[in-house]
Amino acid sequence: MKPLSRDALARMVALHLPTEGFVNLGIGAPTYVADHLPAHSAVMLHSENGVLNVGPTPQQGQEDWDLINAGKMPITLKQGGSYFDSSLSFAMMRGGHLDVAVLGAFQVSKDGDLANWTTGDNSSPPGIGGAIDLAVGAKSIWVMMDHTTKEGRPRIVERCTYPLTAQKVVTRIFTNLAIIDVIGSGLIVRALLEGLTVEVLQKLTEAPLIVLDALRTIRQDGSFAA
Amino acid sequence: MRNVVVKDADAAVEGIKDGQTIMVGGFGGAGLPTGIIKAVLDKGVRDLVVISNNAGSSSDDLSLWFGAKIVRKIICSYPRNAQQFAEQYRAGSVELELVPQGTLVERIRAGGAGLGGFLSPVGVGTVFAEGKEKITVQGREFILELPLRADFTFVKGWLADSLGNVTYNKTARNHCAVMATAAETVAVEVDRIVEVGELDPETIVTPCIFVNRVFMGRR
Numbered sequence: 001m002k003p004l005s006r007d008a009l010a011r012m013v014a015l016h017l018p019t020e021g022f023v024n025l026g027i028g029a030p031t032y033v034a035d036h037l038p039a040h041s042a043v044m045l046h047s048e049n050g051v052l053n054v055g056p057t058p059q060q061g062q063e064d065w066d067l068i069n070a071g072k073m074p075i076t077l078k079q080g081g082s083y084f085d086s087s088l089s090f091a092m093m094r095g096g097h098l099d100v101a102v103l104g105a106f107q108v109s110k111d112g113d114l115a116n117w118t119t120g121d122n123s124s125p126p127g128i129g130g131a132i133d134l135a136v137g138a139k140s141i142w143v144m145m146d147h148t149t150k151e152g153r154p155r156i157v158e159r160c161t162y163p164l165t166a167q168k169v170v171t172r173i174f175t176n177l178a179i180i181d182v183i184g185s186g187l188i189v190r191a192l193l194e195g196l197t198v199e200v201l202q203k204l205t206e207a208p209l210i211v212l213d214a215l216r217t218i219r220q221d222g223s224f225a226a
Numbered sequence: 227m228r229n230v231v232v233k234d235a236d237a238a239v240e241g242i243k244d245g246q247t248i249m250v251g252g253f254g255g256a257g258l259p260t261g262i263i264k265a266v267l268d269k270g271v272r273d274l275v276v277i278s279n280n281a282g283s284s285s286d287d288l289s290l291w292f293g294a295k296i297v298r299k300i301i302c303s304y305p306r307n308a309q310q311f312a313e314q315y316r317a318g319s320v321e322l323e324l325v326p327q328g329t330l331v332e333r334i335r336a337g338g339a340g341l342g343g344f345l346s347p348v349g350v351g352t353v354f355a356e357g358k359e360k361i362t363v364q365g366r367e368f369i370l371e372l373p374l375r376a377d378f379t380f381v382k383g384w385l386a387d388s389l390g391n392v393t394y395n396k397t398a399r400n401h402c403a404v405m406a407t408a409a410e411t412v413a414v415e416v417d418r419i420v421e422v423g424e425l426d427p428e429t430i431v432t433p434c435i436f437v438n439r440v441f442m443g444r445r
Binding site: 048087127 | 255257279281304312315322325326327329331332346349350351352353384394396397399401403431
């Protein structure tokens with residue numbers, strides 16, 4: 001059993017997005033979800049610096065540095081896209097107009113608390129950016145992250161030890177091992193990587209996991225086994 | 227007829243003084259008035275309080291001001307990958323007020339719109355709520371966020387007419403349009419100045435009432 005690769009994790013998230021949803025992909029790992037949207041997907045991607053309906057990365061040599069995403073990388077605009085100022089962009093985010101925000105995280109608690117902006121390490125200046133506004137305002141907050149730290153410590157915890165981004169906001173966690181729903185009263189395992197057992201997953205998870213019904217099986221490419 | 231066109235970046239920053247508060251538009255390089263940034267450096271002012279999204283990450287941006295140690299404090303949301311700023315920060319020679327990005331732009335909007343602040347749910351239960359007044363509205367907890375204004379706003383536009391009407395190019399609009407409402411003096415660096423009447427009124431993002439100076443920058 002090998003954990004999902006970064007691309008397979010991104011594909012798994014992409015397959016779950018609502019087909020016609022308005023979605024914001026946070027900077028870092030979530031950005032890769034855009035490369036794995038199914039061909040029939042009509043997801044409209046929002047970027048907080050003021051653009052809706054973000055298209056693919058431009059060909060080399062075709063970059064327009066006035067057309068960038070929140071990660072400050074060149075993008076294109078799809079037909080039907082629009083530009084707007086930051087105030088309107090954050091009105092979309094805070095005001096509950098986005099269906100899903102996909103964010104990276106250091107830790108998520110069993111109550112859905114999110115810690116994703118600093119580990120408290122003061123050797124370099126902290127940055128908060130717009131992730132905190134997304135975390136408070138989007139209809140659904142999905143986290144994608146590795147299930148454990150590089151040292152093997154759980155990231156899904158009883159209580160976050162890193163400074164919080166927002167309280168009780170995460171609704172679903174996609175990791176390189178499982179899909180887990182956060183329902184307020186607990187963590188429900190929905191899908192498990194092929195070859196993995198709930199017992200092993202629990203050992204890698206600080207907070208208690210609940211299994212309610214038949215689990216779906218995640219293949220190595222991020223899709224579900226039939 | 228009103229004409230706010232000035233000849234260059236130096237004229238656009240005329241009157242800037244030590245200790246003033248300066249808003250600088252831009253998200254990454256888009257919307258960043260690089261000519262003005264250089265001109266401020268040449269004026270030799272210091273102890274500036276800067277309001278901007280980022281803290282500079284390349285050779286032609288706010289890195290120049292941090293390198294020259296002319297900034298006392300920055301109010302921003304994402305000062306990452308900012309080497310010159312990071313050095314000053316570690317040395318303790320610059321103050322950082324870190325603000326969530328949406329709160330930053332809305333505080334500026336409040337300043338420009340004559341509001342005494344606004345109630346935000348962003349930051350409740352986090353360090354961003356510390357020291358701020360909490361107000362419960364309809365059962366939900368909010369933080370009172372206060373307005374921001376500046377002595378100067380410097381932004382990058384695309385087209386302007388001589389009255390001072392401004393359009394922006396694509397995602398270069400970002401914080402610029404809001405910052406242009408919230409300073410005593412607003413100077414805009416643009417790619418091209420056109421005749422009055424050439425801009426479609428439907429496309430003007432910053433109406434001339436907000437703009438004091440416009441000049442054509444070098445691309």
